[in-house]
Amino acid sequence: MTKRVVTALVQNQNGIFTRLMGMFHKHQYRIESLAVAVAYPELKDVSKMSVILEVEDDHKFLQLVKQVNKQVDVLFVTEVTDELFIERELALMKKFLV
Amino acid sequence: MAAKEPMVTVETEEWSMNGADLFIQALKAEGVELLFGYPGGAVLGIYDALHRSPINHVLARHEQGAIHAAEGYARVSGKPGVVIATSGPGATNVVTGIADAMMDSLPLVIFTGQVASQVIGTDAFQEADIVGMTAPITKQNYQVRRVEDLPRIVKEAFHLATTGRPGPVLVDIPKDLTALQTSFLPEAEVKLPGYRPTVNPDPLQVDSLLDALQHSQKPVILAGAGVLHAKASDELVAFAEQYQLPVVHTLLGLGGFPAGHPLFLGMAGMHGCYTANMALYESDLLINIGARFDDRLTGNLKSFAPNARVAHADIDPAEIGKNVETHFPIVGDAKAVLQMLLSGEVEGPDSQLWLEHLEENKVENPYWFTDTGELPSPQHLIELVHKHTNGEAIVTTDVGQHQMWAAQFYSFSQPNTWVTSGGLGTMGFGFPAAIGAQLAEPDATVISLVGDGGFQMTLQELILLKEWSLPVKVLIINNGSLGMVRQWQETFYEKRFSHSIFSLQPDFLKLAESYGIKAYRVSSADEAEKVFSEVLTDREPVLIDCRVNPEEKVYPMVAPGKGLHEMIGVKP
Ligand SMILES: Cc1ncc(C[n+]2csc(CCOP(=O)(O)OP(=O)(O)O)c2C)c(N)n1
Numbered sequence: 001m002t003k004r005v006v007t008a009l010v011q012n013q014n015g016i017f018t019r020l021m022g023m024f025h026k027h028q029y030r031i032e033s034l035a036v037a038v039a040y041p042e043l044k045d046v047s048k049m050s051v052i053l054e055v056e057d058d059h060k061f062l063q064l065v066k067q068v069n070k071q072v073d074v075l076f077v078t079e080v081t082d083e084l085f086i087e088r089e090l091a092l093m094k095k096f097l098v
Numbered sequence: 099m100a101a102k103e104p105m106v107t108v109e110t111e112e113w114s115m116n117g118a119d120l121f122i123q124a125l126k127a128e129g130v131e132l133l134f135g136y137p138g139g140a141v142l143g144i145y146d147a148l149h150r151s152p153i154n155h156v157l158a159r160h161e162q163g164a165i166h167a168a169e170g171y172a173r174v175s176g177k178p179g180v181v182i183a184t185s186g187p188g189a190t191n192v193v194t195g196i197a198d199a200m201m202d203s204l205p206l207v208i209f210t211g212q213v214a215s216q217v218i219g220t221d222a223f224q225e226a227d228i229v230g231m232t233a234p235i236t237k238q239n240y241q242v243r244r245v246e247d248l249p250r251i252v253k254e255a256f257h258l259a260t261t262g263r264p265g266p267v268l269v270d271i272p273k274d275l276t277a278l279q280t281s282f283l284p285e286a287e288v289k290l291p292g293y294r295p296t297v298n299p300d301p302l303q304v305d306s307l308l309d310a311l312q313h314s315q316k317p318v319i320l321a322g323a324g325v326l327h328a329k330a331s332d333e334l335v336a337f338a339e340q341y342q343l344p345v346v347h348t349l350l351g352l353g354g355f356p357a358g359h360p361l362f363l364g365m366a367g368m369h370g371c372y373t374a375n376m377a378l379y380e381s382d383l384l385i386n387i388g389a390r391f392d393d394r395l396t397g398n399l400k401s402f403a404p405n406a407r408v409a410h411a412d413i414d415p416a417e418i419g420k421n422v423e424t425h426f427p428i429v430g431d432a433k434a435v436l437q438m439l440l441s442g443e444v445e446g447p448d449s450q451l452w453l454e455h456l457e458e459n460k461v462e463n464p465y466w467f468t469d470t471g472e473l474p475s476p477q478h479l480i481e482l483v484h485k486h487t488n489g490e491a492i493v494t495t496d497v498g499q500h501q502m503w504a505a506q507f508y509s510f511s512q513p514n515t516w517v518t519s520g521g522l523g524t525m526g527f528g529f530p531a532a533i534g535a536q537l538a539e540p541d542a543t544v545i546s547l548v549g550d551g552g553f554q555m556t557l558q559e560l561i562l563l564k565e566w567s568l569p570v571k572v573l574i575i576n577n578g579s580l581g582m583v584r585q586w587q588e589t590f591y592e593k594r595f596s597h598s599i600f601s602l603q604p605d606f607l608k609l610a611e612s613y614g615i616k617a618y619r620v621s622s623a624d625e626a627e628k629v630f631s632e633v634l635t636d637r638e639p640v641l642i643d644c645r646v647n648p649e650e651k652v653y654p655m656v657a658p659g660k661g662l663h664e665m666i667g668v669k670p
């Protein structure tokens with residue numbers, strides 16, 4: 001089990017988050033943490049979404065990332081395993097949430 | 099009917115129209131000539147605008163019939179199938195067809211009415227969150243929020259449905275928007291920064307595949323429906339011939355490579371033939387063009403193509419490596435990939451022994467059936483259908499045993515003549531799909547092979563054959579049962595035939611008669627021969643109730659959990 005972050009830059013329209021949440025569910029992932037924010041103040045339509053997941057099987061995880069990337073309103077996806085990065089991301093999210 | 103064209107505006111008064119007119123205008127801009135649909139409260143405005151437009155509309159008798167007809171139309175014509183349904187129940191009635199089109203990558207654009215913007219979210223009369231419901235089964239979906247977005251959204255919907263990996267796109271239109279007065283809007287621009295399908299393959303990947311090809315001894319091509327979508331049959335034949343590569347089809351790929359070609363091995367998969375399945379199992383280089391390694395094709399993945407290096411060319415990068423480890427991933431359109439492979443001109447593999455071995459397998463292990471029962475065997479009847487249509491008909495099927503027999507015994511030699519529900523396996527698909535196929539190809543002979551079970555799911559569309567003068571030939575392969583369920587119960591549940599045998603059937607002849615359609619019953623091969631020769635290529639619709647041996651089973655079979663090499667029923 002490792003923790004992973006999937007970060008996606010999306011066009012925040014056409015119910016993209018319904019699509020993405022449904023997809024995590026379809027692939028049987030439990031979302032540990034989720035944050036969405038407008039990524040650039042000058043681009044109100046573009047949001048950055050970060051999701052932290054527990055990952056058991058790298059192959060399955062890669063399939064999920066590919067499916068996320070395939071979505072029409074997803075501009076790009078990155079996925080990170082670096083523990084330090086995840087710690088930082090988590091800390092940021094906490095700050096963002098409180 | 100007078101066509102509504104944007105007129106030159108009078109200087110003082112902007113020529114205006116309502117949202118519904120704007121919508122019809124946008125459909126015309128996409129070249130839409132035919133719609134399949136069903137009206138209702140939320141789309142009254144759209145239907146009113148349709149009334150003053152020249153676009154044809156097929157009024158199905160159930161929205162499911164409309165959408166399967168649109169799928170048949172899309173499959174045969176390569177053009178998008180367009181569907182209109184009202185909000186709520188109209189919209190939920192098309193859900194099965196949307197899921198079906200998603201699985202089989204068919205280009206559909208579905209327009210649903212929605213309750214008025216002001217009451218969305220209040221559980222208003224006939225409100226259903228169709229955008230939420232269809233998110234996982236559409237390539238993309240939209241709810242229109244502003245009337246001025248309509249032209250762009252319609253344009254994007256058609257663009258998305260028909261490019262890259264085709265698929266269904268749904269557009270939900272709140273009723274109030276269709277009534278809003280608006281001025282004519284110039285053609286919209288597609289704005290899809292997150293959508294960039296890769297059409298042209300990476301030459302380096304293609305080169306490394308060609309390199310591997312030179313050194314292989316047991317190469318085989320697995321060709322899927324991607325070849326058909328890309329209109330790449332000629333390139334497939336040329337590539338196979340250039341390097342003497344044997345070709346195996348998936349269920350949905352049939353017709354992409356001519357069945358009579360000496361390099362064709364047949365269909366692979368759960369009910370594929372011995373030679374095709376063993377070729378995949380024994381191969382040392384498997385070249386997949388436009389197939390998605392579906393579980394019904396691969397059988398148990400642990401023993402799938404155990405000795406092969408695998409090349410997989412697909413327009414959808416998410417398919418590559420999904421189920422089968424891939425050594426040569428090639429993202430691209432099947433036609434572009436095959437063209438690049440053809441331009442390679444490397445030394446071919448030395449596969450003489452391999453081809454001889456496969457030829458021997460073909461001769462020794464053909465599909466088989468016995469003809470001993472009182473009633474004719476369904477396989478024999480399908481051979482007769484082939485004979486009396488010169489193998490040139492468009493064949494649509496429903497789902498079940500008859501579908502597999504059609505795939506096995508109607509040898510397809512042309513692309514886009516085979517219409518079947520593969521991925522979702524949707525009973526009720528076959529008959530309405532034939533209606534769409536015939537509308538796409540008015541001069542073709544269209545045969546709809548359906549089971550007695552599945553036909554009863556969408557038979558209400560029979561009236562369309564009369565209404566639109568469609569000479570579809572409906573052949574009910576009537577085994578008095580849900581044959582495929584019955585077969586599994588016989589084989590895996592010790593013959594406990596739980597709810598799979600019909601105790602009562604309608605009189606299909608009288609049924610056809612009440613719709614004004616000629617009908618026949620055949621209960622022997624001789625009768626079939628006589629009726630088929632008389633009516634199969636007629637220009638009139640006909641229904642034939644073919645009574646067949648209910649005990650007959652589909653063989654060979656790869657049982658669930660087994661590998662392709664573990665087929666049962668290879669020989670009588
Ligand atoms: C909508 C739907 N419901 C149930 C099934 C499961 N199913 C698959 S084949 C089959 C039997 C079909 O019977 P029939 O149409 O008579 O065709 P046959 O197998 O007898 O040729 C059933 C019930 C299905 N595929 N689709």
Ligand SMILES: [Mg+2]
Pocket residue numbers: 498549550551575576577578579580581
């Ligand atoms: Mg049946």
